[in-house]
Structures are given as structure tokens and as C-alpha cells.
Amino acid sequence: MKNFKxxxxxxxxxxxxxxxxxxxxxxxxxxxxxxxEVFIRxxxxxxxxxxxxxTDTRTKFQLWWTKIIDKYNLQxxxxxxxxxxxxxxxxxxxxx
Amino acid sequence: xEEYIMGNQLEPWKGGIAQTITFVITQDCNLRCKYCxxxxxxxxxVMSMEIGEKAIDYFLTNSDVFISDAVILEFIGxxxxxxxxxxxxxxxxxxxxxYQLNHKWFxxxxxxxxxNGLLYSTEKVQKFIKKNLKxxxxxxxxxxxxxxxxxQRVYPDGRGSYDDVVKNIExxxxxxPGASTKVTIGHDDLPYVKESIIHLWNLGLRxxxxxxxxxxxxxxxxxxxxYNQLKELADYIVDNDMWKDYNTSLFSQGIGAPxxxxxxxxxxxxxxxxxxxxxxxxxxxxxxxxxxxxNRQQSYITGNIEDGINRDKVRPFYVLTTKNQSxxxxxxxxxxxxxxxxTGYNYDQSExxxxxxxxxxxxxxxxxxxxxxxxxxxxxxxERGVKLKRNRGSDKYLFIMLADNSVSFCNYEASAENNISLxxxxxxxxxKDCFENFITPVILHSNNKTLSVRANEIFKGLDYIxxxxxxxxxxxxxxxxxxxxxxxxxxETTPKVCCILKVDESELQNLSNYVSKALxxxxxxxxxxxxxxxxxxxxxxxxxLHEIADRLFEYYKNGxxxxxxxxxxxxxxxxxxxxxxxxxxxxxxxNGKIYSCPAMYYDKKESYLTDLxxxxxxxxxxxxxxxxxxxxxxxxxxxxxxxxxxxxSKQSTGEFSVPSSKQCQIAQIEKGVTAYLFNLLQExxxxxxxxxxxxxxEFEDPILSRKTYSTSLMNFSYKV
Ligand code: SF4
Ligand code: SF4
Numbered sequence: 001m002k003n004f005k006x007x008x009x010x011x012x013x014x015x016x017x018x019x020x021x022x023x024x025x026x027x028x029x030x031x032x033x034x035x036x037e038v039f040i041r042x043x044x045x046x047x048x049x050x051x052x053x054x055t056d057t058r059t060k061f062q063l064w065w066t067k068i069i070d071k072y073n074l075q076x077x078x079x080x081x082x083x084x085x086x087x088x089x090x091x092x093x094x095x096x
Numbered sequence: 097x098e099e100y101i102m103g104n105q106l107e108p109w110k111g112g113i114a115q116t117i118t119f120v121i122t123q124d125c126n127l128r129c130k131y132c133x134x135x136x137x138x139x140x141x142v143m144s145m146e147i148g149e150k151a152i153d154y155f156l157t158n159s160d161v162f163i164s165d166a167v168i169l170e171f172i173g174x175x176x177x178x179x180x181x182x183x184x185x186x187x188x189x190x191x192x193x194x195y196q197l198n199h200k201w202f203x204x205x206x207x208x209x210x211x212n213g214l215l216y217s218t219e220k221v222q223k224f225i226k227k228n229l230k231x232x233x234x235x236x237x238x239x240x241x242x243x244x245x246x247x248q249r250v251y252p253d254g255r256g257s258y259d260d261v262v263k264n265i266e267x268x269x270x271x272x273p274g275a276s277t278k279v280t281i282g283h284d285d286l287p288y289v290k291e292s293i294i295h296l297w298n299l300g301l302r303x304x305x306x307x308x309x310x311x312x313x314x315x316x317x318x319x320x321x322x323y324n325q326l327k328e329l330a331d332y333i334v335d336n337d338m339w340k341d342y343n344t345s346l347f348s349q350g351i352g353a354p355x356x357x358x359x360x361x362x363x364x365x366x367x368x369x370x371x372x373x374x375x376x377x378x379x380x381x382x383x384x385x386x387x388x389x390x391n392r393q394q395s396y397i398t399g400n401i402e403d404g405i406n407r408d409k410v411r412p413f414y415v416l417t418t419k420n421q422s423x424x425x426x427x428x429x430x431x432x433x434x435x436x437x438x439t440g441y442n443y444d445q446s447e448x449x450x451x452x453x454x455x456x457x458x459x460x461x462x463x464x465x466x467x468x469x470x471x472x473x474x475x476x477x478x479e480r481g482v483k484l485k486r487n488r489g490s491d492k493y494l495f496i497m498l499a500d501n502s503v504s505f506c507n508y509e510a511s512a513e514n515n516i517s518l519x520x521x522x523x524x525x526x527x528k529d530c531f532e533n534f535i536t537p538v539i540l541h542s543n544n545k546t547l548s549v550r551a552n553e554i555f556k557g558l559d560y561i562x563x564x565x566x567x568x569x570x571x572x573x574x575x576x577x578x579x580x581x582x583x584x585x586x587x588e589t590t591p592k593v594c595c596i597l598k599v600d601e602s603e604l605q606n607l608s609n610y611v612s613k614a615l616x617x618x619x620x621x622x623x624x625x626x627x628x629x630x631x632x633x634x635x636x637x638x639x640x641l642h643e644i645a646d647r648l649f650e651y652y653k654n655g656x657x658x659x660x661x662x663x664x665x666x667x668x669x670x671x672x673x674x675x676x677x678x679x680x681x682x683x684x685x686x687n688g689k690i691y692s693c694p695a696m697y698y699d700k701k702e703s704y705l706t707d708l709x710x711x712x713x714x715x716x717x718x719x720x721x722x723x724x725x726x727x728x729x730x731x732x733x734x735x736x737x738x739x740x741x742x743x744x745s746k747q748s749t750g751e752f753s754v755p756s757s758k759q760c761q762i763a764q765i766e767k768g769v770t771a772y773l774f775n776l777l778q779e780x781x782x783x784x785x786x787x788x789x790x791x792x793x794e795f796e797d798p799i800l801s802r803k804t805y806s807t808s809l810m811n812f813s814y815k816v
Binding site for chain 1: 107188
């Protein structure tokens, strides 16, 4: 299992990296709103937009995994066991 | 192959293409490190929030100027964590504005902070870390052991800072697994290099970037101390198997070779494409161009937050290359790769404030580092069987003939008529001079085992190559090159890396049989044909090569990479070179003299170039007439692998630098067979075994090319 590695296409890695990074950016942006000053200066509408954006990005992230698990026949694994190594452009198994 | 990380380069985020924007948030610091390039620390230059916001607005609203898909917001000082509130507000502002503007950097950004670590565990800093953890990297500087750290990294009152930093390391590592610390080495630190790196590894930091400072701080003998420290560190690495899981950039597989064309056309650092902003809102190519880092020149301002980038001021950076900053010594230096410089320091040290110059204070320290690297890689390959990820460093070789009947590896016959052996004093001197002058020794052994054993004792620890006669069997290992002929190859029994296979013209009809036999045991076979240009049967040679190509194809089909010089070098090689004898490669003959090539020694003993002392001086420099790129015919030819031999040229055309037509024909026939193998691989969708695409072309004598054509040939047709 140590050598488990599924090579991905560049486009596939670019896509998931984008969702992954965007989710993290949005989560960090939500934290910015914990400061009252920021909340007052920027309307609550913006906050709602960020939360919706986060939900949408999560959905895209999830769809990507469903598509990829299907494509590479990875159904025997739990998705939590798998991760994408962006540098190596490959799916690998988390070390237990 | 066993995996290891020693010598690997640290991979920057997004492959290094992200735009770095450095905010010099304060020029104040709570330490006074002795090597710090920031010569003018002060409390008055703290960036205001207004300047920070304006800078962010400028960068986010000028996407036509800043085209990278990703950005790194870097915060440095002084000590940036003194202003953690400000960093927090500026980064929050960036996130909000980038989101509002739907800017691509909102998704792809990183925050990077370089700190001395004293304030790391404070509540405010910890709060900031937790808020930004997913996009944040923090580098803490420690210079190794307490003793080393406290010689350099001191408080204003002179006290060392080690204890106060090291208590934060555990927390830092838990928050940033894989974090590394950058070690800077100045004159005073030299005696502690080895123990410092080991100490940091023991603290759990597996990858340690480390470098000597670029500044002119080095004293007589510092290079020797540095070399000895690195050599001891290399011994520690090998003896404790540290190369597998630990790394320091002091050892790198990419250093110590001549620069290739791509490297010559690049600058050594990213200055110019990075941008630094100071508290006044001025832009600089990097912090080393700011007043506080400069001693002799004015600051180099490339714009400001109000007027934006001044494109004329950044123009020089677009054309800044190694070529136009370096002198001839550096451009032709055999070990130049990895020898770095700081463009800001070059600028400061230059006579008249120009970027097009290069300070070479680091020269002797780089040389010491390369020597130690050669030592480490030599030990790892020889003693631990580590497969290197680099080609051999230096491009100069000294072939050392141990005796008159040493192996002959080219188109000449060794003659033992005088039966001289190389005196031990010459061997010892050659080992020392090769080491000092970055020349790789290649020992040409004879059947004299005692001599071979002694030579190995003398060269032990150097990065050198052995070519052995096949019956020197107790002395060689499977890493050495073995010399065989058409009969001894059938006595071979064990797998090895490389052999030279001598085949006489009279045996040409069996060439493919001999090579096939050799391929059973060797990964690489160098065919060494002994032939006469007049009588050589080129068509028979071509047929034999085709058979060998078919054999190679069978190996490749089974995923087995085998090489035969005449066929696969054109497929796998990227650089064009011939044997390089007389230019970069030389021979130390048994009489203690240096010759351009072994054939010259056997042919005319008095034709030597210099005696052994010449090795250590410039008189060793090769003659341009033996340089492939300087020879009027060959320089316009596109064959990469040709074994152009100036000795044969002289015999046939009367000129060293004009090859005979037959030589060119042989090279082109070989290339034709390479094309045949290439097509076989392509047709069968086997892609992993070639770097070059090879096309088969009709033989065309390069002498007929327009560039060579001179009026003297106008009156008759030169037909081959
Ligand atoms: S500074 Fe010295 S070591 Fe570096 S490239 Fe120049 S000559 Fe070579
Ligand atoms: S094929 Fe002829 S011209 Fe080309 S490199 Fe060889 S000897 Fe020179």
C-alpha cells in the first residue's frame, strides 16, 4: 500500500487544486468577519455571498472526487483515505 | 532505486512562478545579528495601514502588470512579528479586496513571514497563526547550536538569543510540520557548520537550507575550514545513513558543473520579478536594493504606490543574465553551477552603481563547497550504491595511464615496448592536482594488480573513474568500466555497469554478436573500433549496427534501458561533444608528461604538452584547435554523438581540425541507425527511452555546406 499512487492528468489536478485553495481562502475570509469592525464596514450581504460561495465550492470539490473515484475505479476506498499530492500530480493514500 | 532526499532542491510553491510582494513592515528589530545586511535599523520606519492598503489596491487593480496566477505576500523587517497587528490588518484587507474584485489571487495566495522567532508563542502571534494557518508559512532563523547561534544572533546588549528561540521550536514544528530554518554562515560561524546542521536535524528539522554570505567577509584559510567542516559532515551523513531522510542545501546534486546555455542566459536570483514595498510606499526590486541594505550606492527605487511601477527602471532587470554580469573566469569556470550572487550586493559593490557586474567574494567558498560535494557523492555512490540524480560535475578529465600497456580505449594500439609504469610520486601529485583543480581523474589500469591497488589507495576519497582490463578481476567492482575484446567478452560472468568493447576491423562481420554478448552483462557498451580509414567497410558496419539496434529494441520492449554508444548517445544525449581530448581531456602518460591524447603518446613521445606541474597552472588549458566547436567543418554539423578524432584527422587530411570524409560518413551512418531505432520505438509507442527526436537523412558531407565552401573549391566539384 505504501506505493499506492494514481497518476492524474494536469487538468484534473489544476481543477481540484483550484477548489481546494478556494475553499481555504473562503474559510479564512469568514474568519475575517469575526472582527466587528470588518462586519460593519462590509455589509452582511457580502458575508452571505461568501458563505454561499463556500457551499458551492464544496459541492464542486465533492463532484470532482465522485467523478475521479469513478474514472479510476477507486470505489473500494473511503474518500477520506485518499488525497491528492499536487506536486506529484497523483492520488495517494493517507498513511494510517 | 532506493529513495533519498539528500541533495534535492526544495520545491517552491507553484514551482516558483508566484509573484512575491515583500512588505518591509518595520525596520526595527529586537536582535542585532552580526551578519545582518540591514545596516541601518531604526524605529521610525513602521508601515502605516494607509500605505499597506494603497499598496494592496495598486497590486490588485493592475492585473495587466502583475500577470502571475498566484501571489506570495511576504512580511519581513527588521523583525516583522513586532508589528503582528499591522500584518493581520493588511492580510485581512488583501482577502476582502481580492474577493470583492473577484481577483484570481484571492484563491491562490500565501502569506510568508521570516522571523527570529522570539515572539512566536505570544498570544497575538498565535491568534494570527490560527486564523491563517492554511495559507501561511513561517520561517524561524536559528543558526544551529547554541554556541554558533549566540556568536551571531544576539540582543542589543550582546546576550545570545538561542534559549529564547529554541523554546518555541516544538510549537512551531507542530503547527508547521516540514518547516525548515535557514542557516546563514559567516566567517565566525565556520568552525560550527557541521555540528550546527547535525543539531538542527536532531531538533527534527529535516531540510536545512544553508548558505555562506555573499559579502566580502572571508579571510585567508576560511575555504579550508569550510571544506573540512563539510567533509566531516559528509562523513557523518554516510556513516549514519542520513542521506535518506535528511537534507541540507550545502549538498546539492546541481552544483559544480559548467554552465549550460540556459543557465548563462538567466540571472542567479529572482530580483526584478519580485517587488518590495517600504514604509513610504516606494517599490524596490528586492530588499537588498533599499537604503538600509546598501553601503555605497543610492537606493534603487522602481516606482511607488501612487505612480505605479516605473517600467524604465525595471528594464535593466529584463536583460540581466549571467553572461552580462560575469567576467570570463566565471563564464568558463568548470564548476560554476550553484555559484550564486546577490544582485543587490553586486550593485552596491560596483564602481558606478551598475547591475551589470558581479562580486566574487564567494569564489573560494564555492570551490570548497564543490570539493566537499564531490567527496560526499563519491562516498555515497561507491560505498552505499546510491544512484545519483545528476551527471558528473566537472567537464575536465585527466586520463592516467598507469603503464605502457594500460587499456587502450580508442582507435590506437597500446604498445608495451618500453614497459614503463607511472612513478608513485606522479600518481600522488596527480591526485592532489586533480582535486585542487576540479579535474576528474580516469585511471587506465594495466594487468599489474599491485599498481592498480596502489593507485586506488592514492585516489581513495576522490570522485574518479576506473577503466580496468578484464583480468584484473580481484581489483575492480561492478561500478567500474571493464575493457573487453572479442574473445574476453565470452568469459564475462557477472552483471556490471559499463564496458569498452574493442573490435578490430577484421572482425567487423561479427560485431553484432560481440555487442549482443556484452549487453547480456553490461548496461552500457562502448564500441571501440580499431580501423583504418581507407579500408573500413562502411556498408558492413551499417548492417551490423542495424542488427544491434534490433537487439536493443528487444531490451527496450521489456522496459530495459541498455546503451550502445554509437546508437543510443544521439537518442539520449543533449549536449554535443566529441572525445574532447586536447581540449578538456588530457592524458598523464607513464613518463610523467601530459599529452593531448594517448595516441599522441604512443606516436611521438616528444609531442607532450607540459609536464605534470602544468596541471596546476593555466598552461594546462586546452588548445582551441581541438575544440569541436571551433573546428570549421564540425561547428556547422548537427550530429551530437560523433567521435571526431583530431588524431585521425591529422593522419588523413593533414590537419587536426579538418575531419576526413569517412569520419563524417561513419557518424552519419550511426545516426541513421539511431533514427531506425527511434522509429521502431515510436511505432511501438515506447516513449520513455529517448530525449531527442531523430530523423534519418541522406549522407551529406559537411564540407559541401555553404558556410564552409570557399572560393578554392569553386573550380572543381568536390565529390565524395
Ligand atoms: S566566482 Fe569563482 S567559483 Fe564562482 S563561477 Fe566565478 S570563478 Fe567559478
Ligand atoms: S560528422 Fe563530421 S563534421 Fe560532424 S562532428 Fe563528426 S567529424 Fe565533425
